[in-house]
Amino acid sequence: MKPTDITNPEYFHKVVDCQYACPAHTPVPEYIRQIAAGRYSDAYMINWESNVFPGVLGRTCDRPCEPACRRGRVEEQPVAICRLKRVAADYKDDVRTRMPKPAEANGRKIALVGAGPASLTVARDLAVLGYTCHVFDGQSKGGGFMRSQIPSFRLPETVLDEEIGYITDLGVVTHYDTWVDSMKGLLERDYDAVFVGSGAPRGRDLPGLPGRTEASDNIHIGIDWLASVAFEHTTEIGRRVLVLGGGNTAMDCCRTARRLGGDDVRVVVRSPRAEMKASPWEIEDAVAEDIPIYDNHVPKEFVVENGRLAGMLFEKVEAVYDEKGKRSLVPTGEDPVFFPCDDVLIAIGQHNAFPWIERDIGIEFDEWDMPVLSRKTFQSTNPKVFFGGDAAFGPENIITAVAHGHQAAVSIDLFLRGEDVERRPAPGFSLVSQKMGVHEWSYDSAVTIDARRVVPHADKDRALRDRKLEVELGFDPATAYEEAERCLNCDVQTVFTDKLCIECDACVDICPMDCINFIDNGDEPELRQKLRVPAHNQEQDLYVSGPLKTGRVMVKDEDVCLHCGLCAERCPTSAWDMQKFLYTVTKAGSVCAG
Amino acid sequence: MSYVRPSFRHPQLPANELGLTRRDYEGSLSTLCSGCGHDSISGAIIQACFELSIPPHKVAKLSGIGCSSKTPTYFLGKAHGFNSVHGRMPSVATGANLANRDLIYLGMSGDGDSASIGLGQFGHVVRRNLNMIYIVANNGCYGLTKGQDSATADVGSVSKAGKVNPFEPIDLCTLALHQGATFVARSFSGDKDQLVPLLKAAIAHKGFAFIDVISPCVTFNNTPQSTKGYEFVRDHIEATGKIDFVPMKSEITAKYEPDFTHEVTLHDGSVIHLYKGDKELDVLDRRSALTAIENHKEAGRFLTGLLYMEPENNDLHDTLGTTRKPLRDLNEAELCPNNHALQVINDSLR
Ligand SMILES: Cc1cc2nc3c(=O)[nH]c(=O)nc-3n(C[C@H](O)[C@H](O)[C@H](O)COP(=O)(O)OP(=O)(O)OC[C@H]3O[C@@H](n4cnc5c(N)ncnc54)[C@H](O)[C@@H]3O)c2cc1C
């Protein structure tokens, strides 16, 4: 193998598993260290810079970082990254003075459709550069689905209001209660660019099912129902409620129903339990609120008695997989199952809809009626129009909407500066030695073996009586410290300088994880096989040095390195050094070098 | 500075026949200087014992005084150990071995411990052919007492203190060969590919197995003008041949190129393969080993690898005709034979 080029920031970026997995590439270990040091405001600002909604995300993020966390490869549970983010938001001081000020207006105006996380991110990134941003939303308040869908018992309104406030404080002009019904009309106004962050607002229905029309008074589309609860148009539901679907929306529906008078709430899902789309922790929380989940039940009929919904019939199925692993749900042949109920909430998915975008204004749509976009620039076939969030490629989550927003903001800025939107300015990075003395590091290199801390919950009876009472209480500072200590500092990189190595093997012998090898070079599959412990995790790279004195090379498998620094402590010549790597995603306003 | 090693281990760490991983053969975190050759020797011992699936409690580690003699703390934490007086490890090893012949005796010494203060003891333990592995971690200095030249320092070698050593060195391999050692090898701490199979062969060997391991003292004797520094050793090293150790129970699976010179079967049925070797050297011939060492010395090279072995030999127990059982396993009747037995002895002396 060729020596690893560590001057390419993508190499070490990948080693910081959580940051790499985060769509917005939040520098996780950097803020976790601030939390351990009790510097919550600093931790908050690091987050705010990257993901715009630390308080919201610290409670609601889908947390793709956690399954990626290295700790999960070393022991059972990853670091509670998401809940540590909340700690930063909960215990920070007043951060208003730390917020950036908008630059002087540059005379450019941008219209943003929808006030969800995608649009708000674009607005934040561009407002500070002097762009005038006009945000339109049909709802009476900003936040998009964060406000209309995510229930208050998971995300208190105050948290959302605060974080939207930081953005509107930048001089962003909001037009709430304003539904945009024509893109053509918008384009005819004096906007220099338009960003579409209108989400995926349509909930799927079961239109063909017998009884659907007759029982429609008691059948609700999950996301519409949740929005109606959020805006307090709906305040109660029947005693017996069936929730159809196995995703997070179903979990929010059933838990909300429990708080609105449903005392026999059941979730019924077609697929096997193990394949439910909802996050494991969402399922856990629903089950903890006495909500049973019936899997392998396919809806057959809404049963109507005396002109009113009386219950539902389901067919029992089992999952069968072909050689390619493709699943089909095959009826078991048992009698249909009847569940009596007063109301049904359908939470079986959402899709996009753009009835307000005319099809003759240069914005091309594909066969699935989705806008044709560049995945890199988020620009549509009308160069003035950009998309992001759920509106771009279908429903995802908040952090993805934020990540899209950042990239779209970069594109809009490049576009309005007359630059090529395809030529993206390079990400920023720094690599700084952490050496303080012979065996002293400026980061806490010791590795704790403590297990993941559990977030305490509010008393169940109280929570079920009050729709707005937040269930999760968050970590207290002491527990937050213990949890923060579990982070392995994956951004503190083991940097190897081959000319300094005397091949004394000290690092090989000390490394608790058998990461380091001195062997004859070969191609990658061969090297992977020859290591002290063969490197089977192909997702993790091998760090290969140039030839050493004996002709061998150093090969380090990054997979389970603890970043404990023992190799560097043991190295007599400082051929190993621990260096902190900080990767910053390209931001709007950056320019291309050269 | 870290004083503990995290207890996490690689989740796919291979296990040996006993179900133990390499990590089960470790000891405490070393307190030696970073980069000390001695730590690599510990690493090689861990690897060899792991590969041979030796139950750690079947090993007794014995040592004298010195940085090298401290190393038993850093490997085989579950083995027995005795850290004795400076230069006196051989007598403790002799006593222990005579009392219980069932353990594997691993002696760990330094060049100061064996070639200076302990030279007398060393000579005697060799000539008695005590069944043990005797390792000297040879750095040409007294590391523990801050790097004074030792008796193995080469003429002209310069340590950190800056003085040129004027005295002739003692070559412990030559001495061991002269005193009748039945297994003699030399190696380098920075060459685990060679050291690990040598250790395995030494462990399988019955009788006195001596390995002189050049082991740089990074702190006091790793100067460019030192003949025991990493750089000089790497530039002047030469091997008697590649060595492969095949334990008694295993099938020989490796393919050897036709030019291998030796295949030696050990007392326990294990086999050593020496290949791509030095054509001059016959490892079964003591005189040939001595000549090879001298020839290389003259050419300014270190000859490493297996130098000599005599698979069939009489160890101290054979010579003395001692009981087969460890003393602690003898019962009262065996320990106090009756009056008749005493009469027989007395009669034989009349
Ligand atoms: C029940 C539920 C729970 C969820 N829970 C989570 C969670 O816990 N964590 C998570 O990360 N994600 C969650 N999500 C997903 C997440 O809410 C979305 O992915 C995210 O909000 C998408 O952001 P966005 O900016 O693309 O659009 P949205 O947040 O959907 O905002 C779009 C906004 O545009 C407005 N709009 C649309 N068209 C027009 C128009 N023509 N004129 C004016 N206004 C318009 C809408 O009113 C809406 O306010 C959940 C989704 C649902 C349905």
Ligand SMILES: Cc1ncc(C[n+]2csc(CCOP(=O)(O)OP(=O)(O)O)c2C)c(N)n1
């Ligand atoms: C009886 C006695 N004399 C002298 C000493 C001082 N002393 C301690 S270690 C040592 C030399 C150790 O040299 P070596 O065996 O080569 O070990 P190294 O530290 O080099 O590995 C000496 C002279 C002692 N501990 N005991």
Ligand code: SF4
């Ligand atoms: S251990 Fe810390 S730095 Fe490493 S992946 Fe997990 S949270 Fe990120």
Ligand code: SF4
């Ligand atoms: S930091 Fe060094 S010693 Fe620690 S696990 Fe990683 S490679 Fe091994």
Ligand code: SF4
């Ligand atoms: S003084 Fe020399 S021999 Fe002793 S531990 Fe340090 S490097 Fe090793």
Ligand SMILES: [Mg+2]
């Ligand atoms: Mg010494």
